[in-house]
Amino acid sequence: MPAAVPKPRARKDLSAPSPWAGRRRPRAARALKREAVILAAARAFRARGYHNTSLDDLAASLKVTKPTLYIYVPNKEAILFECFRAGIDPLLQTLDECERAGGPARERLFAFIRGYAAAIVGDFGWCMLRAEDQHLGAAMSRRIKLLKAGIDKRMRALIEAGVADGSIRDCDSRMTAFALAGALNWMGHWYREDAALEPREIADRFIDVFNRGLRGRD
């Protein structure tokens, strides 16, 4: 039985009341506002690129002043990092679940692939994929690389568990993980919201290719 995949984070409705309107308990209100900043930034970075988006643009899109932004985030690089983290959080959750689930590791790997496809096309997918390429400071680059390397390592471990339990044939787990991650990450490039297929269907077609291979008659 396939392992359960957590639902992708629901898309926030930007037409909902601004978190800067109305009264709320201060801590909850602050967290909500911070989340709104991160989401607006993720959408702006994806639409215009990180370097082409200024904090002024971001403040304007949220109808606040730039000093107001600084209440929630220290600088643009930190915002990008938060967007990156919002992207990988559901991936890490899915990995936790796939690691804990019982059954053949191949099915658990495929469950992870479905979660991955959903994350890639979500609001934070672009930042998750592209944060590392934005020529950030050394410390920030290192954090991002470490987090990504952790995901890669856990993906390989799932493949190796599959080889060990016999559900996956003997293969180069490193190259296989790269091939899988590459196929999925490339979705961020070609997938648009008006795409004919849902992320789940795309994942299933990828899984079919990776599972059965392309070989026809020999």
Add this chain to the structure above:
Amino acid sequence: MPAAVPKPRARKDLSAPSPWAGRRRPRAARALKREAVILAAARAFRARGYHNTSLDDLAASLKVTKPTLYIYVPNKEAILFECFRAGIDPLLQTLDECERAGGPARERLFAFIRGYAAAIVGDFGWCMLRAEDQHLGAAMSRRIKLLKAGIDKRMRALIEAGVADGSIRDCDSRMTAFALAGALNWMGHWYREDAALEPREIADRFIDVFNRGLRGRD
């Protein structure tokens, strides 16, 4: 028999005499100098990113003045496009050869994959992959998208030819082409010159995964 793969473009030796030194026939000299500008730019863009590389940096790296650069190229965007074209040229050549070659289409697809892997790790691989993401002008973006879409279409046609000749099992050619291109393009992210495997070996391991699939015991 696998179709022939053209050798990847030989890596230029930057320690060779500068094309700005010595005497040559004017047209040949101009072409050489232009090529040196494109190569230096491709390396700078890959190392520092497109937006972080100025024409001043580029002129300094070539030990010429910025006005000298303008003799060979009109602007930075045009240089990026030339770098992109230098990246896809060997791919288009390989596609021509794979399409013309005889034999099962699966083998011809795999020959293309080997040529693609070589191109990705070459000097122009970064520009080939990333030119489109640099938020260029609309006309330039359109040219790049069209050229990439052409490659994608020809890859799908190779897959469909394989389904038709029986060498590839019936599959979703669009999703299969995306999975293959994604696996290969992702190399540009993780592959470094000191990588343990040659591009040819990486391509062969990818081909193994895509050919036979991962399925172990059911």
